[in-house]
Amino acid sequence: MTFAAPMSSKEARQMIRNNEWVKPTAGVANGYTQANLVVLPKELAFEFLLFCQRNPKPCPVLDVTEPGSWEPSMVAPGADLRVDLPKYRVYRNGELTEERTDIIDLWDKDMVGFLLGCSFTFEHALVNNGIPVRHIQENCNVPMYKTNIPCVKAGRFEGPMVVSMRPIPHKDVVRAVQVTSRFPSVHGAPIHIGDPKLIGIHDIYKPDFGDPVTIREGETPVFWACGVTPQAVAMEVKPDIMITHAPGHMFITDLRDEQLGVL
Amino acid sequence: MTFAAPMSSKEARQMIRNNEWVKPTAGVANGYTQANLVVLPKELAFEFLLFCQRNPKPCPVLDVTEPGSWEPSMVAPGADLRVDLPKYRVYRNGELTEERTDIIDLWDKDMVGFLLGCSFTFEHALVNNGIPVRHIQENCNVPMYKTNIPCVKAGRFEGPMVVSMRPIPHKDVVRAVQVTSRFPSVHGAPIHIGDPKLIGIHDIYKPDFGDPVTIREGETPVFWACGVTPQAVAMEVKPDIMITHAPGHMFITDLRDEQLGVL
Structure with a gap:
């Protein structure tokens, strides 16, 4: 049995530059x-x-x-x-x-x-801490929602914050906050835990972007600021x-x- | 014995706006x-x-x-x-x-x-953790030095990083790193610990800005990026x-x- 050496970021970019990889990049050059x-x-x-x-x-x-x-x-x-x-x-x-x-x-x-x-970076950190990430398990896109939280305006740029949601088992919620707090340069800590209505989300199963995911018994929806914003x-x-x-x-x-x- | 209520940031700014405080602000509206x-x-x-x-x-x-x-x-x-x-x-x-x-x-x-x-913010954190800050003890300005560490250029802006130095007892160096790492928005963790020559500082007792401070037996010079940069x-x-x-x-x-x- 042999293992392929993991691909470096430079090798991955070269492959992409040559149009040899015209697909989503999740999992490519893992760790970068x-x-x-x-x-x-x-x-x-x-x-x-x-x-x-x-x-x-x-x-x-x-x-x-x-x-x-x-x-x-x-x-x-x-x-x-x-x-x-x-x-x-x-x-x-x-x-x-x-x-x-x-x-x-x-x-x-x-x-x-x-x-x-x-969010890939903090999702790896969650997975490495044994915290399940539902949309990875269900092989779909993360659900994303427009909220009632206004961004801070700058010149002509203004609008509501978009968030992504991951259902987290109750026992793992505190650890999920700790783990993602380590990574402020990739969205960092959640912006909300629990009741979606409090941030203006009225149907958790109808995301504005991406796909709905299952929220199981014993799980809390946890919301992170999203790069779609x-x-x-x-x-x-x-x-x-x-x-x-x-x-x-x-x-x-x-x-x-x-x-x-x-x- | 009575204690004066601590001044709020707004009260302090009003006093300054009225030209009733034309002095350094260290210690004014403490905690802000x-x-x-x-x-x-x-x-x-x-x-x-x-x-x-x-x-x-x-x-x-x-x-x-x-x-x-x-x-x-x-x-x-x-x-x-x-x-x-x-x-x-x-x-x-x-x-x-x-x-x-x-x-x-x-x-x-x-x-x-x-x-x-x-740096006032992280100096408070050091003091609150029982770590002495020498220039406060010696009632002078923090010593600052031009280093051989280049900043990353942006358009017309380029030049060396300026650092401030605080001598820290050996036993407190790790804690000083931890404490200041909590505050990346006020310079954060040190950029160098120990030998000043390694970052282009040739005489620790001749700072480029501010005042020299005593480095005692059993202390290590620790360097933080400085807002003079x-x-x-x-x-x-x-x-x-x-x-x-x-x-x-x-x-x-x-x-x-x-x-x-x-x-």
């Missing part, structure tokens, strides 16, 4: 931190960065490129954000207009790329152009998940 | 978080925020105003950054040109105010105008120090 991508024109960059700064739980910034540069020099020196994600979505005036596997011709000298932490908010601003990763098709950084732990 | 101020024209704001984002240990952002607004709405709603600090320094083209007690006439529609965490770096950019707090004359926020603890 994956990130959400938002690309906006420079004219909106300060306001968007300020929005992230003011709303660090839904918008945990891992890296920001210099205007015009496609290299995320902090988290993946040498990488190219125009080709190193398996699939992109292009929005014009707030409407999804196309999906594509590279954005070389769209990245002009005014574009700024933002990489934001994603900044995309939803940016879309409302209707920028001439905005580019994001396609859902699940993330950017793979050179950071290891454990490096993001504050203690 | 104090902050460094940097005011820059909007044209430099994105690059400076990016610099802070990339160098969170020396530049921990607590709040940023909307361009033209003087209200730090996250950390002190209703406050006025033009009058609520006891003393300001005005730099033109990188040179200190004046000190004053308000900056009302300088705050035009392009000004952006940045509030950055300061962004000021030193911004000065090199020689902006037409930059305004900061005068050393020790900080802004008092409505945050309580303990609220900044990540766990």
